[in-house]
Structure formats: C-alpha cells, structure tokens
Amino acid sequence: MEISYEDLLQIMRHELGLAASPAALEKGPVLMVIRLPRIVLGILAGASLGLSGAALQGLFRNPLAEPGLIGISSGAALFATATIVLGNSILSGFSEMTGYYGLMLAAFAGAGLCAFAVYRMAVSRGRAVVALLLLAGIAINALSGAFTGMLTYLSTNEQLRSITFWMLGSLGGASWQTVTALLPFTIVPLLLLPLLARSLNAFSLGEQQAFHLGVRTGRVKRSVLLLSTMAVGATVAVSGVIGFIGLVIPHILRMGVGADHRLILPGSALLGAIVLLLSDLFSRTIVAPAELPIGIVTAVVGCPLFIYIIFRERGKNYI
Amino acid sequence: MIAVRNLSAGKRLAGKMLVKKLNMQVMGGEMLAVVGANGAGKTTLLRLLCSELEPEEGEIMLYGKPLGAYRPEELSRKRAVLSQHNTISLSFAVEELVLMGRYPHFARQPGRDDMLAVRNAMEETGITHLRGRAYNTLSGGEQQRVQLARVLAQVSDVRGGCLFLDEPTVGLDLLHQQQTLALARKMADRGYCVVSILHDLNLAGRYADKVLVMKQGEAIAFGDPLDVLNCEVIHQAFNIQVKLMPCEDFRCPLVVPIS
Numbered sequence: 001m002e003i004s005y006e007d008l009l010q011i012m013r014h015e016l017g018l019a020a021s022p023a024a025l026e027k028g029p030v031l032m033v034i035r036l037p038r039i040v041l042g043i044l045a046g047a048s049l050g051l052s053g054a055a056l057q058g059l060f061r062n063p064l065a066e067p068g069l070i071g072i073s074s075g076a077a078l079f080a081t082a083t084i085v086l087g088n089s090i091l092s093g094f095s096e097m098t099g100y101y102g103l104m105l106a107a108f109a110g111a112g113l114c115a116f117a118v119y120r121m122a123v124s125r126g127r128a129v130v131a132l133l134l135l136a137g138i139a140i141n142a143l144s145g146a147f148t149g150m151l152t153y154l155s156t157n158e159q160l161r162s163i164t165f166w167m168l169g170s171l172g173g174a175s176w177q178t179v180t181a182l183l184p185f186t187i188v189p190l191l192l193l194p195l196l197a198r199s200l201n202a203f204s205l206g207e208q209q210a211f212h213l214g215v216r217t218g219r220v221k222r223s224v225l226l227l228s229t230m231a232v233g234a235t236v237a238v239s240g241v242i243g244f245i246g247l248v249i250p251h252i253l254r255m256g257v258g259a260d261h262r263l264i265l266p267g268s269a270l271l272g273a274i275v276l277l278l279s280d281l282f283s284r285t286i287v288a289p290a291e292l293p294i295g296i297v298t299a300v301v302g303c304p305l306f307i308y309i310i311f312r313e314r315g316k317n318y319i
Numbered sequence: 320m321i322a323v324r325n326l327s328a329g330k331r332l333a334g335k336m337l338v339k340k341l342n343m344q345v346m347g348g349e350m351l352a353v354v355g356a357n358g359a360g361k362t363t364l365l366r367l368l369c370s371e372l373e374p375e376e377g378e379i380m381l382y383g384k385p386l387g388a389y390r391p392e393e394l395s396r397k398r399a400v401l402s403q404h405n406t407i408s409l410s411f412a413v414e415e416l417v418l419m420g421r422y423p424h425f426a427r428q429p430g431r432d433d434m435l436a437v438r439n440a441m442e443e444t445g446i447t448h449l450r451g452r453a454y455n456t457l458s459g460g461e462q463q464r465v466q467l468a469r470v471l472a473q474v475s476d477v478r479g480g481c482l483f484l485d486e487p488t489v490g491l492d493l494l495h496q497q498q499t500l501a502l503a504r505k506m507a508d509r510g511y512c513v514v515s516i517l518h519d520l521n522l523a524g525r526y527a528d529k530v531l532v533m534k535q536g537e538a539i540a541f542g543d544p545l546d547v548l549n550c551e552v553i554h555q556a557f558n559i560q561v562k563l564m565p566c567e568d569f570r571c572p573l574v575v576p577i578s
Contacts, residue, residue, distance in 0.1 A: 061408035214395025259409035
C-alpha cells in the first residue's frame with residue numbers, strides 16, 4: 001500500500017486527534033501497526049550493530065572484529081535452530097510455554113551463553129586476554145556452527161526454510177511488542193557505550209599504554225563485551241543474523257572522520273541505523289509483494305564496499 | 320621519589336623470580352639508568368615500578384606511599400611510561416595521539432593548559448611539523464618520538480612527576496638518541512624522577528646520575544656511573560671484556576668492547 005506525504009500528514013493529524021479523515025482511517029493502521037514499529041526496530045537494530053561493531057573493533061584493536069566474532073551470532077543461530085527443529089519434539093515444553101517469543105528468547109539466551117563462554121575461556125589470572133578472546137571466539141563459532149549444521153541436517157524441508165530465512169535476517173517480525181521487548185536491551189548500550197570513547201582511544205595505543213594513562217582496562221573490557229552482547233544478542237533475537245553492518249559501518253566512518261572513537265561510536269550508531277533502514281526499504285520493495293531477506297541486501301552492498309576499503313588501504317600498511 | 324626494598328617478582332608469571340631481592344632508591348631530580356644483558360629483568364623491574372605487575376615480595380614506595388595504594392587514575396597523573404613496543408591499531412593523527420597523554424587531566428574537552436602541554440611536548444621532541452600526519456605513515460624513529468611526546472605531555476605540568484622509559488633510544492638515529500636522552504636529562508633537572516632502561520653504556524654514563532646494573536634479576540651494582548661502570552662489573556654483567564678510555568669532554572670514561 002502506498003502512503004503519500006499528504007496521507008502521512010493526515011494520519012499524524014488524525015492520531016493527534018486534530019482532525020478526522022477517511023484516508024487516515026484506512027491507511028492509518030498500516031502505518032501505525034506495521035510500518036512504524038518496523039522503522040523503529042530498524043533504527044534500534046542498525047544502531048546496535050554499528051555501535052557494537054565499532055566498540056569491539058576498538059577493544060580488540062583489530063579492524064576485522066565484529067559482533068559475530070565473540071560468539072554472539074553463532075550462539076543465537078544455534079539456539080534458534082534448535083528451537084525451530086526440536087520445537088515439536090524435545091523442546092515442545094519450551095515452545096508451549098513461550099509461544100511466539102520462544103525463538104527470540106532462545107536466540108538471546110544462546111547469544112549470551114556463547115559470548116559468556118568465550119569470555120570465560122579468555123580469562124587468565126583474572127584478566128581477559130584479548131588475543132585469547134579472538135581464539136576462543138573462533139573455537140566457539142566453529143563448534144556452534146557444527147551443532148547448527150547437525151540440526152539443519154535433521155530438519156524437515158519446512159524447518160530448513162525457516163532456519164535459512166532466520167539466518168538471513170529480516171525486520172519483518174516487527175510489532176510494538178517486539179520493539180518494546182528490544183528497547184531496554186538496546187537503549188542501555190546505546191547510551192553507555194559512547195561514554196567509553198576515550199578509554200577505547202587509549203586502548204588503540206595498547207592495553208598497557210591505556211593502563212598507564214589511567215584507564216581501568218579490566219572494567220572497560222567487561223563493559224564493552226557485556227553491552228555489545230546485550231545489544232547485538234537482543235537484535236539478533238528479534239531480527240535474525242544481519243551481517244556486515246557491524247563490520248563495515250565503522251570503516252566507512254573512519255575514512256571520513258578519522259579514528260577518534262568520540263566521533264566513531266555515536267557516528268556508527270547513526271550510520272548503522274540509516275543504512276539498515278535503507279536496506280530494509282530496498283529489501284521489501286525490490287521484489288514486492290515478496291521480501292528479500294535483509295541479510296542478503298546488507299551483504300551484497302557491504303562486501304563490495306569492504307573490498308573497496310581493502311584496496312584503498314592496502315598501501316597504507318595498517319590493515 | 321621511588322624506593323624499592325627487597326623486591327622480588329616473576330614466579331607467578333614465569334615460574335621463577337625475574338627480579339630478586341632488589342634494593343634501590345631514586346630521588347626527584349635524579350635520572351637512573353638500568354642496564355644489563357638481555358633477560359636480566361630490566362623490563363620486569365620497570366613493569367613493577369609502573370604498577371603493571373604486583374610485587375610478590377618486598378615493596379615499592381612512591382612518594383612515601385606503597386605503589387599498590389594508588390588508584391590507576393591517580394597514578395596516571397603522577398607518572399608516565401614509554402613502553403618498548405608501540406604499535407597502534409587505528410591511525411590517529413600525530414596531534415590527536417599526543418593529546419591522549421592529557422586524558423588523565425581533562426574530563427571532556429581539553430583545556431588551554433592541555434593544548435599548551437601538547438604543543439610544548441611536540442616542540443621538545445621536534446615533531447611539530449608532523450602534527451597533522453597519520454601516525455601509521457611515519458617512520459619508526461618518528462613514531463618513537465611521537466610516543467615520547469605523548470609521554471612528556473602526560474606529566475609536563477606535574478611537579479616532581481616520574482618518567483619511566485623502556486629503551487627510549489631504540490630505532491633512533493644518532494642525533495635523536497642524544498636529543499631524547501638530553502630531554503630525559505632536562506626533565507630530571509626540572510625535578511622529575513627519571514628511570515630509563517638503556518643498552519648503550521656510554522649513553523648511561525653520560526646522562527644518568529645513577530646506574531643500576533642487573534644480572535639474572537639481581538642488582539650487581541648500583542650507584543654513581545663513575546663507580547659502577549668499571550671493567551669487572553661490566554664483564555660480570557655482560558660477559559664481555561671492555562676497556563675504559565678516558566675522554567676529556569665527558570665525566571665518565573668511554574666503554575669500548577675489546578673481545
């Protein structure tokens with residue numbers, strides 16, 4: 001359904017109780033119940049992915065870091081797949097209890113559990129070793145990938161379709177309920193992560209150097225990991241795995257404004273939201289009335305951009 | 320001022336003590352050079368002094384207070400550390416990087432004194448002309464000087480602060496080696512307490528007030544370079560025969576390896 005700017009104004013007036021109009025009665029619900037929550041969801045999800053990606057790249061001192069690296073996405077995928085495949089058999093109790101939200105709850109739990117496992121493995125003598133975090137992340141990702149593969153192998157055709165669609169991501173599940181469920185998990189990281197900008201700048205000098213500058217390195221590591229897991233875990237739970245936003249957005253910004261996290265962190269949230277909204281617009285209009293999974297759009301746009309960045313930075317010896 | 324009593328550490332980290340029962344003292348206005356063969360425990364000592372590692376025995380006092388009693392923020396406003404390896408992961412502009420040295424001193428926006436400290440530090444290290452360059456496009460020696468500027472900026476307006484330098488001359492050309500140590504000397508003369516690991520004994524003899532010679536974690540000599548840097552001590556520490564050649568322009572004789 002097409003909603004013109006005029007309709008939009010009428011609907012707004014109608015919703016504010018200023019004037020009643022027939023067009024608003026007809027098109028109002030489409031905007032208010034279907035499209036608006038989807039837009040809000042896109043903003044929250046895009047901002048969370050962009051911001052977490054930027055913060056994790058800063059923490060890991062690695063331009064290839066992204067939220068998926070510490071097991072968030074693969075953990076969510078494993079638990080979501082388990083819910084889809086085993087929902088009618090072993091996990092039927094869980095499915096009955098949680099109903100519509102079962103998949104989201106499972107995905108969020110999986111994201112949190114795997115990220116926590118990665119963190120625990122990387123702690124040595126009470127300190128999280130960043131290089132170990134990377135290795136543990138790879139190991140956990142591979143392991144959950146294997147289990148996910150096993151469940152996929154066991155799945156029926158219909159389940160396989162659900163799994164595939166979930167893995168490709170979509171904002172199609174948006175409703176005010178999902179937005180309300182997502183809000184607390186994303187708003188806290190969105191407000192708190194930018195406060196760590198200076199600490200992350202200092203981290204780029206090295207962890208020891210950051211400590212010499214008075215940064216409480218342990219606290220910064222725990223905060224970034226916890227807040228990113230919260231934001232991305234909740235996002236993945238609601239919208240499935242949406243790749244490349246967390247990886248590419250901070251890079252695009254750095255080409256424009258430099259490396260300072262005081263600009264990069266809020267900027268990545270903003271740009272992430274914008275890009276995800278545009279991708280969603282594209283994904284639901286290009287093959288209308290069907291929808292292209294949004295993960296395909298972000299990857300198809302994101303990969304060439306990323307390759308372009310690699311080519312551009314190749315001579316500068318820091319990737 | 321720094322006082323180290325009976326300091327041992329390393330067992331937890333490496334399975335054996337890397338620093339053993341070490342005693343020494345550096346006052347404000349003094350520059351201490353720590354010398355010794357590779358693996359003698361110099362860097363471990365420095366890491367202990369800047370609170371990166373905790374002593375397993377003995378104690379370190381900073382201005383009469385145990386080092387462990389300082390909070391990290393408090394410490395960062397008293398002492399600055401130039402580490403040996405400085406690779407950065409993101410490309411900051413030189414001036415931004417030097418400004419990071421001022422992070423302990425301002426909450427949101429740098430004040431006028433912060434910018435002044437940054438400008439002075441860049442002038443003193445001769446990198447003002449590089450201020451807008453991206454750090455990763457600089458040569459190794461230039462990068463080293465940018466890091467030095469950051470470290471200087473951190474404590475430049477701290478009265479009687481401490482400066483820890485881990486091999487500050489590595490990778491520098493002849494001129495900048497001299498300039499770096501002259502700068503360290505100047506900081507000491509301004510009342511700072513400077514501790515620097517050095518490999519070049521002649522540089523140590525020329526710029527330091529005190530020399531600490533380490534071997535296998537122990538201090539085998541500590542004191543005025545004129546007394547400490549003699550043939551026996553050097554042979555014991557480095558297992559090499561040297562000749563001391565008096566030179567009229569310097570207080571200490573030059574150390575020349577002969578075998």
